[in-house]
Amino acid sequence: MTLFLLGLLISGSAAIVLALVILQHREANGALPFALVMIASAIWAWGYALQISAVSPELALLAVRIRYIGLLAVPACWLWFTLIYTETIARLTKKQAAMLAFFPVLTFVVNVTNDWHQLFYRRISVMPPGSSLVVTFEYGPWYWLNVGYSYLVVLIGLWVLIRFWGRALRLHRMPIAVTVGGLFFLTAIGLIFYISRQFAGVFDITPLLLPVNGILLYLALFRPRLFDAHPVAYTHLFEQLNDGVLVFNMQGRVIDCNPAAYRLLGLTNPVGRPVQLVLQHIPQLAQTGSSVLLEEPLRLEYNEQVLDVRSTILRDRRGQQSGYMLVVRDVSEQWRTQRALAESEAMLREERRLFIGGPTVVFRWEARRDWPVSYVSPNVQEQFGYAPEDFTAHRLSYPSLIHPEDYVRINREIVHYLHHKTTWFRQEYRLMRADGEYRWVDDYTSVVYNDQGKPVYFLGYILDVTNQKRAEAERLEMERQFQHTQKLESLGVLASGVAHDFNNLLTAILGNLDLALLTLSRNDPAAQPIRNAMLATRYAAGLTRQLLAYAGKGNYQVTDVNLTEIVQGMAAMLRVSVGKQARLELRLAPDLPVFQADPSHIQQIVLNLILNAAESLPSGEGTITVRTDVRDCDEAFLKRNRINNQAPPGRYLLLEVADTGCGMDERTQRRMFDPFFTTKAVGRGLGMSAILGIVRRHHGAIIVDSAPGCGTTITVLFPPSPVERDSNADRDQESLPPAPSTTVLVVDDEADVRDVTARLLTHLGFRVVVVADGASALQALQEQSSEIACVLLDANLAGMDAPTTLRELRALAPHIPVVVSSGYSQHEVLQRFAGQTIEGFIQKPYQMSELYGVLQHALRQFLTVTVADQPSAADAAPATQETPDADSSPD
Template sequence: AIFFVLGVAACAACITALFLPALGLGGVVLALALLPLRSVLLGSTKAEKEADEFSLTRKLSELASKEELEAEFEAATAFVTPQKSNHHHSSDGIVELGEKHPEGPGLVKDHEIKREHLYTALRQLPGIAVYKSAPDVSFLFGDLPALVGYTTAEFVAMKDPFKTIMHPEDRVADEGVYDEWKAAGFPGVLKRRARFFKKDGTTTWLEDRMVAEADEEGGRASAIGVIVDVNKEVVAEEAERSALERQAFALKSGGFGIWEHDLVSGRLSQDDHAKRILGARGVADEALLDYWMSKTHPDDMALLRGAYEEIMRGEREAYESVSRVQFGQNNYRHIQVIGQVAERDSEGKPTRILGVLRDVSDRVAVERVMQEGQRLEALGVMAGSIAHDFNNFLGAVLGFASLAKEGIEPEHAVAQHIERVMRGAQRAKDLALQLQVYAGRGDFKMASLSVADVIEGITSLIQVSVSHRITLVVSKPAELPNILGDRTQIHQVLLNLVTNASDAIGEEYGKIEVGVEIAEADAHKRATWRIPSDSSSARFVCLSVRDNGCGMASDALAKVFEPFYTTKGSGHGLGLSAMLGIMKAHRGGVDIESRLGQGTTFRVYFPVSEEPVESEPSTMSDSGQGVSLNILAADDDPGIREFLADMAEAYGHKIELAENGEQAIRLYQSNPNGFDVAVFDVTMPIMDGVDAAIRIRDTSASLPIVLCSGFDDKGAIPKLNGHTGISFLQKPFTPSSLLAKINESISGPDA
């Protein structure tokens, strides 16, 4: 009988091998298990045996991995091993297919030893279950409780176990995939991955890999498959996908585009955002590298090449640079490029570079404005200091010249020479005033002004300042908020801008447009508009002057606000510098756009005022010379002290002179009631004029005090803390202007 069984088994092995394509995985595994019997009974050579095993193993590899193939092989060996008639289930859910046959014929001994080893190993593999369906589901073996928490008996008892415990959201998609596979005649291996509910209510990811055969009616006659626990894999994939999505979101939020350069093929690839940044939408990948190189500024391209060469030599792993990329004629955007070696070959040479890029033109513009502001601020401090000292010198020149002129007949030749000296000193005074304005320390009379009135008041003047070949268009806004400013200084700004626009057009026919609009300033605009950090306003009225003249090159544009810089053949180069100082004093801003050959647009921003328009103050006449006065004066400049002494003598006044505030206090304390007025320079060593004025005011509320300075009063007024009876006079001054201020302070203090 045993020879009969073995003969049948051998024939089955041969038939299985011959009809392999039609038998599916179950047949393949069974055939592989029967091969040892066939080779023994039929006398197959070792080569034939190896060929048969190779053929079957190739077919089996379409379904599962090596470990899973061993599991299928174990299941198949059960068919050729004598078993007990009553199967039973182990406690761990593995179906016991029967007991191993006692030591039998030698021809199956080696095979049973192999089966025992495989069986022992497979029992220890977690997360795998092998089943067959013909048509009912039966599990050959597997750790089913570890997969879903159900025992094999509980699972098989379900009407449709897979659909019963599959997540509803995955069920519809799974049915669609299965229906397509069935309609195609069950080709190849069906792989399905879905969430399943475990017995404890939690979910886990399982993957089902199945091969099946169709019956005569196109239905499924039988199937065999492997269920694998892929929950850790799916969770890891999801975590990786989520991390990649976060990285992609971060890159996109930061304005980054991604690029990759294959150094072996030379091919450059970019995502859509990178192409948009470079203006390369529509450019094929094979042409991207040439496009990028052709659009990059030559100077920057040389730096990029140098970085690449260092990477190829192994001198660096990554690089970062900001390159100028051309967009249109004479228009460059600043692109930040970051790259890093992503792969190397066996010799350590870079084969792939991965990187990102983004447009940082706005950031570069802000940084330039900030650097320009710092440079101009330093120049402003220097200009203000020069103007202060200059005013002191001019004060002595104008003062002595005025005194000299008063003692000479007007027709005398000396009087005419003195007049020329005074006119020259006056021009120097105006220049010093412009330096002060540039430093933001000019003498400004701030008030709430109507924009329409301001423009109306300057229109006639700017119309006559431009050539008849130029068309001047001035907008007359109907309703705009008031602005806070000095009417005279605003007129100066507009006149300066229109004059510059006219000069830019020259003798050609052209057009100048003066416009007005409301502007809201965020943090970025405040920086690019050069608005001082101490300005709290968020709403501004923008006055713009646009021309279609010659425009300016980028290098000239970067220096346009520097003092003494000019593109004209004549002029001292303080016009725009002074304008910037005026706007600083107004806590406003300036913006400029210009392209060579296309014209220039200047925009100045004045803070909106919520106060009503103030009426023009009436002009009061000087009260005259008055009676003889006792004057307490302090100035650290010897020339000013000499001038004050001569002036007092010439006009019949008495004067006590001090070199600093401390000396002035001692003189005052020695004779508290002996002075009618005090005249102090603001900036002095040891003790300045402001501190001296406060010391005197704390002991005497009635003594009028006049503070004088080559700067404006903005530095002095805050320190006075509301003390009254203290007025201010800008240097340089003449004897008449000083006496007028003294008489004004005596008749009624203004501060």
């Protein structure tokens, strides 16, 4: 017993020493868990020694628990070691690792708390058979569960080592075999100790064997292999190679393979298998046969890799052939580099071909006076007409080809760039071709400096951009014209709206003046001021007509017009208008074709052009020439049209007014058609705007030629195609007094207009029903359909619009005539009421006589139907109605 106790103490000490030695090599794979195995075995041995040598039952029981700390930790630490050493730990999940540690900890807790539940020991007896205490146990179920768990863990570790032995290198197989053999022996002794009944009462020798097994394992796995330095180095090199290596014996079976070969060739367990099976997925190698000898290096593509494969014969020390070796190298990167280099070279050849035959000319100028050319690409002759030798032989100076207006700027910019050490800059300038034509070029220049920072030469890329600049200029001009058109259209909408609203105001003013004049006698002192106010109101209405003419919505009385006859008829007035110091020349073509237009508007065009020309003459002296003719206009001429309409090429009637006055700059020409723009000291600025609207309405064109100090020529073109006649141009002016108690329904959303119109109609003898919107008009017609004989409808109603109101009125009373009133022109109103019939139109502002006349015309059909329905003509005779004095309602 004393020898066994001494053996336990020595065994525990040896295990501790071995653990400390192993921890010095903790960088080795599995060193830490192996050291823990040794520490656990030392605890086991020392606890067992304390149990044997205990002098009291309490100490013996404490020793038992200390011993079980080591006994429980050894299997778990052993399994941990095998998993790390064989690199199987990477496949161990966190849950599995927790389960591995959980059972030993739980078992220790069950052991410590055995007094409560007797799961580990049913009974513990301490007998003193002599001088020492002997502890005997009657084991419980948890004890045998722990024994099974411990040996299961050890066997699992042995199985992991055995599997690892199959794929390990030969250099490592012997140490693993020694380790497996030692553990088999230790496990067998332990099992015999626990199973055999004849060993009952004999001491457990497992703690003595564990350090011995640990020493063997250390010597096999961790001891530095001093006598095997070269094999170790070669083995390490073999495994760390980036090139894949396969070793075959003479029978064509794989006997060794490094990790790179696994990776590059996609192998799985190749060792011991024939080459045809190992490389069957790579036909180029499998077809070489069992010798795997290649006459020359083989390049193949496999798994998106480019592999360079070489083979060699292996010989032993006596020079006898002992096998073959296949070396596989990944040359994907080199292959990509070579391919990129070949593509780059091909691209360079293409670029050179492009420079030689493309539009970009390459110049190299020396950084000296006059920039002598040391190189120019051959395509300079095709692009600019010069031979390359003209530049390189210095027969031609590059600065001499730059436009004189650009040379100073170019030279100044280059000095600036060199001062700031700029490496790249861009310039645009004009360069003269060999035929003398200047072309715009885009010059991208690179500056090359020497080590001292001084410029050595310039490398420039010259590209002819003349066509691009022309296209850009055309685009900008089109944008300018588009913006101008939008501006004119916006101003047209504004002018139209202003004219309409102003006409409503003028209607109220003129109607009230008309009513006021009716209350006065002809010689009343207040009568003349009222007549003057009515004339001023009429003049204001003329201004609104100019605004409507500018907006293209003026009132047109279309007839056949001859330009020559119009100008001849105005000749006397025109000569008076230009003044005595100016000379008016008329160059009128006879027998001009007529075209459809409003003569008053054509007269307005002629008069405004003549007056503007007279205003431009310095001190009133100069010549104004008026010419009429027929001209064939091409597309290039019509592109100068200031109306921005796309006038088609063809024959046009021409009205041209030219003067020798001060002329206009480009800025003035751009604004000359803007409403309210004038260069006169006093003026409204509506003359040219009205001209623009009239010509636009006739689908014509206006061409302006002017420059400061060179006079102005304005050409107005009218297409020969006729324009649409107003459907109501001819109006029956036959006087017909209204029937007795004739009722007129007035529909207008302007309160002032409704009020004055109602009073005018009442004065004329009508009964009046006044409403403000379409819905009210329909209601009034339903309630008084038998009384209402005529409807005076405003063309611009809020809510239900006028065309909708007219349709609803027709549905209720189709026989009632409808007269439309509006501040817009009759042409504009007819367009709004397209597809519907109206019996009359009156434009605001209107006087009582005009209102009376249009209602007479509209009531003719109504009164005719009414008379036909009466039993006798005598009963249907209308009562006498006093007609307003014409003098009381001046035109």
